[in-house]
Amino acid sequence: MVDFGFNIKKARSFNMSNNDFSKVKMMFEAVPSYRLCISCGGCTATCSARQFTNFDIRKVHNSFSRGLYVNLDKELQKCMLCGKCTLICPRGVNLRSLIIEMRQLLNSQSETL
Amino acid sequence: MSNFHPFVLPFIFGTIALFCICGYKYIRWIKQFDKEQKRIIRKNIFSTKILPAIWEVFCECLLHLRISKKNWRLGYMHRSIAFGWFLLIFFGAIESRIGIKGPFHFWCAIFYRFFHHNPPANSAEMFFTQLMDLILLYILSGLFLAVLKKIHSRILGMQKTTKHTKMDIVVKISLWAIFPLRLLSESVTARLYGNGGFLTQNIGDLFSRHVANAIETPLWSLYSIVLCIFFIMMPFTRYMHIFTEVFLIYFRKVGVKEGEKLSGYTKYELSSCSRCGMCIDGCPLYNELNINDVQSVYLLRNLRNLEHKMDLEEAAKNCLMCHRCAEDCPVNIDLMNIRRISRDKGSIDIENNYKFLDNVSGFNSIGRVIYFGGCMSQLTPTITTSMKTIFETAGQKYWHIDENRSICCGRPLLQQGFNKQAEKLRLENTRIITESRATALVTSCPICYHSFKDEYDLHIPVYHHTEFIDMLINNNKLPIHKENTSFTFHDPCELGRGSKIYNQPRNILSAIGELRKISKDKEDSLCCGMNLGNTVLTLQQQTQLRDAALSVLSEPSPDTIVTACPMCKKAFNHGINTIVKDIAEVVVDNIKNNIQQ
Ligand code: SF4
Ligand code: SF4
Ligand code: SF4
Ligand code: SF4
Numbered sequence: 188m189v190d191f192g193f194n195i196k197k198a199r200s201f202n203m204s205n206n207d208f209s210k211v212k213m214m215f216e217a218v219p220s221y222r223l224c225i226s227c228g229g230c231t232a233t234c235s236a237r238q239f240t241n242f243d244i245r246k247v248h249n250s251f252s253r254g255l256y257v258n259l260d261k262e263l264q265k266c267m268l269c270g271k272c273t274l275i276c277p278r279g280v281n282l283r284s285l286i287i288e289m290r291q292l293l294n295s296q297s298e299t300l
Numbered sequence: 301m302s303n304f305h306p307f308v309l310p311f312i313f314g315t316i317a318l319f320c321i322c323g324y325k326y327i328r329w330i331k332q333f334d335k336e337q338k339r340i341i342r343k344n345i346f347s348t349k350i351l352p353a354i355w356e357v358f359c360e361c362l363l364h365l366r367i368s369k370k371n372w373r374l375g376y377m378h379r380s381i382a383f384g385w386f387l388l389i390f391f392g393a394i395e396s397r398i399g400i401k402g403p404f405h406f407w408c409a410i411f412y413r414f415f416h417h418n419p420p421a422n423s424a425e426m427f428f429t430q431l432m433d434l435i436l437l438y439i440l441s442g443l444f445l446a447v448l449k450k451i452h453s454r455i456l457g458m459q460k461t462t463k464h465t466k467m468d469i470v471v472k473i474s475l476w477a478i479f480p481l482r483l484l485s486e487s488v489t490a491r492l493y494g495n496g497g498f499l500t501q502n503i504g505d506l507f508s509r510h511v512a513n514a515i516e517t518p519l520w521s522l523y524s525i526v527l528c529i530f531f532i533m534m535p536f537t538r539y540m541h542i543f544t545e546v547f548l549i550y551f552r553k554v555g556v557k558e559g560e561k562l563s564g565y566t567k568y569e570l571s572s573c574s575r576c577g578m579c580i581d582g583c584p585l586y587n588e589l590n591i592n593d594v595q596s597v598y599l600l601r602n603l604r605n606l607e608h609k610m611d612l613e614e615a616a617k618n619c620l621m622c623h624r625c626a627e628d629c630p631v632n633i634d635l636m637n638i639r640r641i642s643r644d645k646g647s648i649d650i651e652n653n654y655k656f657l658d659n660v661s662g663f664n665s666i667g668r669v670i671y672f673g674g675c676m677s678q679l680t681p682t683i684t685t686s687m688k689t690i691f692e693t694a695g696q697k698y699w700h701i702d703e704n705r706s707i708c709c710g711r712p713l714l715q716q717g718f719n720k721q722a723e724k725l726r727l728e729n730t731r732i733i734t735e736s737r738a739t740a741l742v743t744s745c746p747i748c749y750h751s752f753k754d755e756y757d758l759h760i761p762v763y764h765h766t767e768f769i770d771m772l773i774n775n776n777k778l779p780i781h782k783e784n785t786s787f788t789f790h791d792p793c794e795l796g797r798g799s800k801i802y803n804q805p806r807n808i809l810s811a812i813g814e815l816r817k818i819s820k821d822k823e824d825s826l827c828c829g830m831n832l833g834n835t836v837l838t839l840q841q842q843t844q845l846r847d848a849a850l851s852v853l854s855e856p857s858p859d860t861i862v863t864a865c866p867m868c869k870k871a872f873n874h875g876i877n878t879i880v881k882d883i884a885e886v887v888v889d890n891i892k893n894n895i896q897q
Contacts, residue, residue: 287645
C-alpha cells in the first residue's frame with residue numbers, strides 16, 4: 188500500500204441514547220455559535236498546541252457535542268487559548284469561549300463526582 | 301457658657317461612627333494584603349516617599365487635577381466640593397480657636413456661628429467671617445454644577461453618567477443638603493445676631509426676626525442630622541473614596557503592586573473609585589454596541605458588593621481589555637488588572653499542564669536577535685516574510701523562534717484568569733529564550749510585546765517591530781526613501797495604551813510618505829473589535845466595532861491604512877476597499893521600490 192503519511196481512522200460506534208446531553212444543551216446556550224460547526228477541521232489544522240502534540244480540538248468539541256466527556260478536561264488543558272482557531276473558523280464558531288466554558292463545565296463535573 | 305446644645309449629638313455620634321467603621325475596614329484590609337505587599341509597606345512605611353505622596357494627595361484628592369485635565373468643568377465641580385469642604389474645615393478650625401470663649405469642643409468649629417454670637421470685633425475676625433462665606437459660595441457653585449450634571453450631563457461634557465444604587469442616591473442627597481442647610485442656618489443666626497458675612501448676612505436679612513427666631517434651632521438640628529446621616533452611610537457607599545484614595549496614593553508611592561489575586565490592596569482600589577463615570581464615555585462597548593452594564597465602574601461596584609455575584613460574572617467577561625477606561629480613570633486605578641482578577645479561574649487547575657513543552661529546546665543564537673512573530677503572525681505570513689526581509693536588508697542575524705511551532709506568550713490565558721497556566725508558558729518561553737543566549741527579542745505582536753515587557757523577566761531588550769524598524773532607520777541600516785503616498789495609522793490597543801508606543805510608527809510613516817491625522821488617535825484610538833480580551837462578543841458585534849474603527853481611519857482618505865498588529869490587520873482586511881497593511885510590509889514595499897528605481 189502507498190504510504191501517505193497518515194491512516195484512515197477506524198470508525199467509532201457508540202450509542203447516542205445512553206449519553207448525557209445536558210451539558211451540550213448548556214453549551215449551546217452559553218456559546219450559540221457552537222451550533223454552526225460543520226466539523227471542517229480548520230481549527231485543528233491551525234492549532235498552536237497541535238504543533239507540539241496530537242491534541243485535536245475538533246475531536247474534543249465533536250466528542251463533547253455527542254455527550255462523550257471522558258478525558259476531555261485533560262485534553263483541553265493542552266490548549267494555550269491563543270485564539271488562532273477562532274480566527275480561522277469559516278463558520279464563526281467562538282472557539283475560545285467554547286474552550287473556556289468546556290473547561291469550566293467539565294471541571295465542575297469532576298468535582299461533584 | 302458651656303458651648304453645648306443637644307442638637308450637636310447626632311453630629312458627634314456620626315463622627316465617632318465614621319471613624320470607627322472606616323478604621324475597622326482599613327485595618328481589616330491591611331491584614332488581607334499578601335506577604336510581598338506587607339513586606340514593602342513595612343520596609344517603606346516612614347521613607348521619604350511620603351512627601352511625594354502628600355503632594356499627590358493634595359493635587360488629586362483635593363484639587364482633582366487629573367479630572368480637570370480631561371474635562372475642566374467636571375474638574376471644577378469636584379474641586380469646589382472637595383477642596384472647598386477642606387478649606388471650610390481648615391479655616392473653620394482656626395477661626396473657632398481664635399473666637400470661641402469658654403471650653404472648646406471639636407463641634408464648635410462646625411457650628412461656630414451658633415456658639416459665637418458676637419459680630420466680628422476686629423479686622424481678623426472680620427476677615428475670617430467674609431472668608432468663610434466666600435468658601436461656602438465656592439462650594440455651592442460646585443453643587444449647582446452637580447445638580448445640573450444630574451439633570452443634563454452633556455452640559456458638563458459627559459455623555460453618560462453612572463447609574464447609581466439606591467443607597468448611593470440617598471447619601472448623595474444628604475451630601476447635597478449639607479451645604480444649603482449650613483447656609484440657611486448661618487443666615488438665620490446672622491439675622492438674629494448680626495454675625496454674618498456678605499452672603500449669610502444678606503440672605504438672613506430676608507427673614508423676619510420672628511420667623512428667624514422660630515426656625516433657628518430646627519435648622520441647626522437638621523444640619524447636624526444630615527451630617528450624621530452622611531457620615532454613617534459614607535463607608536458603605538461610593539463616598540468611601542474620599543478617605544480611601546489617600547491611602548491608595550500612599551501605598552502606590554511606597555511601591556505596593558497589585559497582585560494576581562484579589563487582596564486587601566485590591567479592596568483599597570475598589571473603594572477608591574468615586575463612580576465618577578469617566579470610564580464610560582470612551583468604552584467602545586458602550587459607544588458602538590450600547591452595552592451599558594459592564595464598564596469598569598460597574599465591575600468595581602459589583603466586586604465591592606458581592607451580592608451581585610451573577611452580574612459580576614457577566615460583567616467580568618464582557619470587556620475587550622482595550623485599556624481605554626484605564627487611560628481615562630482619574631484615580632489611575634489599575635483597571636485592567638482588576639478585570640483580570642475578577643476573571644480568576646484559580647480553581648481550574650490540572651497538574652502537568654503543558655508538559656509537552658518541557659523538551660522543546662532552544663537554538664544557539666549568540667549574536668542574533670530572536671524574532672518572535674507570535675501565534676497570530678502565523679496567520680499573516682506577509683508580516684513575517686517582511687520582517688525577515690528587513691532583518692536581511694539591515695544585515696541583522698536572527699532566529700525565527702516560532703517559524704514552525706509557536707508557544708503562546710501566555711497573555712491570552714492571563715487575560716482570561718488562568719494564572720497558573722500562563723505562568724507555565726512564561727517559564728517555558730523564558731527557558732528557551734535564555735538558553736539561546738540571543739541579544740534581543742523582536743516581536744510583531746503587540747500582545748506578546750506587552751507580555752514580554754511587563755510579565756517576563758528576560759534580561760535582554762524587548763522590541764516591538766515598530767521600535768526595531770525605527771532604530772534601524774535611525775542608524776541608516778534601511779534604505780528607505782520618501783514616496784508620494786499617504787497613510788493613516790491605527791494604534792493597536794496593546795501597543796498604544798498598553799505599552800505607550802506612539803511615536804516610533806509615526807516616525808517611520810512620516811519618513812516614507814504623508815501621515816494623515818485622524819480624529820481619534822493615540823490614547824483615543826478605537827479597538828479593532830478582535831481584541832483577545834473578549835470572548836463573548838458575537839461576530840456581528842465585532843464587525844460593528846471594526847467598522848467604527850475603519851470609518852475613523854478612512855476619513856482623510858489615505859492610500860493605505862497601516863497598523864502594527866497581526867490581529868488588527870486580520871480584522872480590518874475584509875472590511876474596506878482601502879489597502880490595509882502592517883507597518884513592516886509598508887517598509888519592505890518602500891525598500892523594494894527603492895531598489896527598482
Ligand atoms: S474550524 Fe469551525 S467549523 Fe471547522 S471544525 Fe473547527 S469549529 Fe467547526
Ligand atoms: S486557542 Fe487553543 S485550540 Fe485554539 S488554536 Fe490556540 S491552542 Fe489551539
Ligand atoms: S473606575 Fe475610575 S473612571 Fe471609572 S468611575 Fe471609578 S474612578 Fe471614575
Ligand atoms: S477595557 Fe475597553 S471594553 Fe473594557 S470596560 Fe474598559 S473601555 Fe470598555
